[in-house]
Amino acid sequence: MSENIMRIIDLRGQNLSRAELLAAMPRAAMGTSEATDLVRPILDDVKERGAAALRDFEEKFDHVRPKNLRVPVEAIKDALTTLDPEVRAAIEESVRRARAVAANQVPKDFYTDLAEGARVAERWIPIQRVGLYVPGGKAVYPSSVIMNAVPAQAAGVESLAIATPPARDNEEGLPNKTILATCAILGVDEVYAVGGAQAIAMFAYGAKGSEPQDGDILCDPVDKITGPGNIFVATAKSLVSAFVGIDAVAGPTEIGIIADETANPSLLAADLIGQAEHDELAGSVLFTDSTEIADKVQESLKYRVPRTEHAERVHTSLSGTQSAIVLTDGLDQSIDAANAYAAEHLEIQTKDADAVVKRIKNAGAIFRGPYSPVPLGDYMSGSNHVLPTGGTARFAAGLGVHTFMKPVEVIEYDEEGLKALAARINAFAVSEDLPAHGECVLSRFVKDPYDKATLREQEKEAGLR
The missing domain is CATH 3.40.50.1980 (Nitrogenase molybdenum iron protein domain)
Incomplete structure (x- = not known):
């Protein structure tokens, strides 16, 4: 029997900390x-x-x-x-x-009225x-x-x-x-x-x-x-x-798959190969609590990899340190590991896919069920395939309309709106040792904001207190 193509990372029986779980995830070495x-x-x-x-x-x-x-x-x-x-x-x-x-x-503009004559609006402006x-x-x-x-x-x-x-x-x-x-x-x-x-x-x-x-x-x-x-x-x-x-600064493409015993191992193998075709450094990771599924996927890979057109590239990718089958104690640990991996593309092939989707916090895009494979998103689903890689899905999102726009706040206060806050703004500014900030505001309502001896009285006369 020929050797398995993908390496195994066995998390079973381990109570890993967040740092240990992050460190256990397979990654491509990227020297820049x-x-x-x-x-x-x-x-x-x-x-x-x-x-x-x-x-x-x-x-x-x-x-x-x-x-x-x-x-x-x-x-x-x-x-x-x-x-x-x-x-x-x-x-x-x-x-x-x-x-x-x-x-x-396309995000919508909005405004918030905080008081009479006090509004903050937000406009979404296209990048030029x-x-x-x-x-x-x-x-x-x-x-x-x-x-x-x-x-x-x-x-x-x-x-x-x-x-x-x-x-x-x-x-x-x-x-x-x-x-x-x-x-x-x-x-x-x-x-x-x-x-x-x-x-x-x-x-x-x-x-x-x-x-x-x-x-x-x-x-x-x-x-x-x-x-x-x-x-x-x-x-x-x-x-x-x-x-x-x-x-974003994108790295090699990657796929993560959460699968339980109900998944089709032939489809899992095909999906891993599909992503590995991109590049020798592409990452393909399967998270499963079923050793039977893991074994059947390995056997399917042995059959399928030599038959695909870019077999050498695919084999290099799947056998690299950036790819692995991750064995877990159960679905909970599979989900935790997948959230730590933060895949660019994450497929969910489990009995109750909806329940798993709700628990995913980190993924560039989620592909729910066996009929939502990654290539659907690559070409025709309507979603965007420019997605965060290398674990950056923990804090970053894929390309979208928002990528090409910027939110700009518009502050709209009238005289009465500013007047109601002037003394408090001055107090805040003084506490930060930025008195000119306060003087800037007070200049609109008092004669001499620089005369600190009479300032409090001036504020009272102006109706600021």
Whole structure:
């Protein structure tokens, strides 16, 4: 009998503290110091030389030197006309569902009246300009165009730009045609054939032109950058985040599954493989209190992994330290472990899935039942697949309309509203040794807020006390 593919983490019989449970969870080792050393010079060069640096880096990393870094609008339109009708129908349905969900996500403005003439309102304001990154690499991701652009459009973002690497088989240095066609379907026409850390630099700093077709300014800087990418993209986003917004610093993708004895082990194996296909560092974790389920999943993996197209990549991912079958004493411990793991995607395949869903506190997205697998969310469910990774679902949420908006409070007090609080504001300010704060308010009601000897009397005369 061949060896099992996935390692076992056995939590049975252990009463673990929160810290011990967090430490027991499988994680990919992510060293970023080397990436930082490589990425920082790229950022600096793009900031200094603009489009000239972008062309050099595209030639170096993507092995093509695009003539047009900004994709001509005609090329975007042409990509749609040649798109396979079945693929187009799938993309359009995905867009339709994503837009329906996004429309309901738009936050509402509100106000609170605290007293007569005293109101605090909150307005949700769209971010003005956003750069959306769509990765290349081991696969093509038109779905990432949808997941980024649809909520941004629903939020009311005025200016959307997309950057994605040029296709290596395209002599003109244009991006993948399916990605361009998806941009056309969404009505996005500012698209750049730029990938990697250099794309993040272009969005963060803007880029001056270097050839006539670029114009004086190739790309204006953005206010926020969103979208997934490899470790170099993630590192670049982290480095520029001091002065431009980012959605998150994403790590390798991951799936967690809570399963009991009622789950179908063949489906569990298929779902683990589906996520492992992304990347050798992808994490796949099964939480179960059933040794029978664990054994059957291992056997199913031995049968299925060699038969899938990317078998070597999948095997590397499933056998890595970031993946495991976690054995527990029962459903309660499975739920506790899953909350500690805080999976990007968490499937629930148990007898009473609803009861389990109610107890999940940490997950990027929850997939309830055997007919809600992760790929449904990747492409067509209407939910967003840009989700927190690496345990960050303990404090972070996935991409949504809220990502592209900012709440701004509007303070609306009239004279009487401020007058009722003026003396108290002054007392508060004095207690913090910030007397000018109080004097600022008192200046609206008394003659000389700096005359502390008579101030109390002035406050009384003004009706502040």
